[in-house]
Amino acid sequence: MQPPGTDMTGICFRDQLWLNTYPLDRNLIFDYFALSPFYDWTCNNEKLRMQSIHPLDISQLSKMTGIEYMLSEVMEPHLFIIRKQKRDSAEKVTPMLAYYILDGSIYQAPQLCNVFAARVGRALYYISKAFTTAASKLEKIGYGDTENESETSEPKGGKETIDFKEVKRVDHILASLQRKVTYVM
DSSP: OOOOOOOOOTTTEEOOHHHHOOOSSSTTHHHHOOOOOOTTTTSHHHHHHHHOTTTHHHHHTTTOOOOEEEEEETTEEEEEEEEEEEEESSOOOOEEEEEEEEETEEEEEEOOOHHHHHHHHHHHHHHHHHHHHHHHHHHHHHHHTTTOOOOEETTTTTTEEEEEHHHHHHHHHHHHHHHHHHHHH
């Protein structure tokens, strides 16, 4: 058993022998979940099991306080979602973690803050990469060494005019944004 608070989102539990012997349904799914390393043997559900009471009996669980598991969503026989929660009274429960059983494999669902952090981190990476690419393309234009050139110059192709003042302004904005994005990462 893992210590409380341990991130176990990288772990998958599957007991093929159990799955070959018993069906996955709402009556037996908790017994299967109790075999996994995600299960806390000190929970209220285990106390009910020791008294030969069904571990998901809400009439009994609501009289207790402490850690408990509830079956929150069911799409038999493929998907079951179990919520770990802390019960303070019959009416007050605080959700802690969620687990899902998908076709017999049990996973800990990631916490929402971790999902957001990963998505924001990925977005910042791509934004930073875009600024680096844009800055390198601007450097290839060759405006950096042209202090004495006129305000506009016509490229060798002769089709469009480059305003070096505008290029320097855009480069300054991109460099400023790149520093800010790099600072955040």
